[in-house]
Amino acid sequence: MTIHTLETVPAAEPSAPVRFARMLWADKFALCAAIFLLLILVLAIIGPHWMGDLATKQNLRGRNAAPFDWSRGIVWWMGADALGRPLLARIVVATQNTMMVAAGAVALSAITGTLLGLIAGFSSPRVNQVIMRLADVIMSFPSLLIAVLVLxxxxxxxxxxxxxxxxxxxxxxxxxxxxxxxEIRERMFVQAARVMGASSRRILFRHILPVVIPTLTTLATLDFAYVMLAESALSFLGIGIQPPEITWGLMIAQGRQYLQNAWWLSFWPGLAIILTTMSLNLLSNWMRIALDPVQRWRLEMRGRKHG
Incomplete structure (x- = not known):
């Protein structure tokens, strides 16, 4: 008599996007931050086409109009600036320039700094010293001072x-x-790749760079907030973006002289900067854990419970 046994088939592991979606769902603060940043991204893309005309059309009869006046329509609920332009439309349009400067600066600095760092960490001591002295020269000057002088x-x-x-x-x-x-170049897998005859270029970009990317991704998320604040500070000082272009920092600077009787001119763009910066910080904290194989299990456990 033959007895047939049924073998249990292990459940398939969910794909990486599904696992990250579950981990994001488990952290409600990070989820709210991601949704808000996605909204900002959408506004940066469609904002100028959607509200570009409203943001530039002047109406001197409605100059410094107070906020929360729903009778004029939803676009006026944040009030109007000194030339009667609705603040909501101007904040939406300014999102593109603000995000463009921050994203471009972060991408350019991340690519350049990462390449130089890979070369400095894997090359000869002489090349390492030259690159590090270059970094020391840049860091010896305050960043805002360099920006002020160059601009x-x-x-x-x-x-x-x-x-x-x-x-x-x-x-x-x-x-x-x-x-x-x-630190990574002394690990066993790098030594094995070198013994197998892999070139330095292959070791750097195939074996070392993927291990470094999670740290750099978290750093870039935090740096995005810093660059955005730096751009706002330069625009506030009057050496950043100039009219007719507009950014959140420039809107704060333009409302500075009306703070006593029209506080909303600087309040709303300032609130946009605060919420975006806070969302970036929350998301970077989640990414630091989600991209770390040692700590990721905490979010995965919470994700399974919520899933």
Whole structure:
């Protein structure tokens, strides 16, 4: 008599996007931050096409109109500026320039700093010293001072502001990447790749860089908030983006002289900066855990419970 036994088939592991979605769902603060940042991204893309005309059309009869006046329509609920332009429309339109400067500066500084850090951490001591002294020179000057001097000489534009802010942030990625490479290159899998005859370029970009990327991703998320605040500070000082272009920092600067009788001119763009910065910090804290294989299990356990 033959007895047939049924073998239990193990459940298939969910894909990486599904696991990250569950981990994000488990952290409600990070989920709210991600939704808010997604909304900001959408506004940055469609904002100028959607409300571009409203943001530039002047109405001197409604100058410094108070907020929460629903009788004029939802676009006026934040009030109007000194030229009668609705603040809601201007904040939506300003989102594109603000995000463009921050994203461009972070991307440029991250790519440049990461490449230099990989070279410094894996090359000869002489090359390492030259690259690190370059980073020390950049870090010896206050970042805002460098930005003020360069923008004063070259003029304020989106491209110049993006490049200047990127230069000041390169040492952050350079030093972080170099420190990671110096530790990773001594691990067994790197030694095995070298014994197998892999080239230095292949070891760097195929074996070391994927291990460094999670740390750099978390750093870039935090740095995005810093660059956005730096751009706002420069625009507030009058050497950042100039009219007719508009950013959140420039809106705060334009409302400075009306703080006593029209506080909403600076309050709403300031609130947009605060909420975006806070969302980036919350999301970077979640990413630090989600991208770390040692700590990821905490979010995965919570994700299974909620899933």
């Amino acid at each position: 004063y000489m070259l003029g304020a534009s989106i491209l110049n502001l993006m490049v200047v802010l990127a230069i000041t942030r390169i040492p952050v990625y350079l030093r972080t990447t170099r420190a990671e490479v110096l």
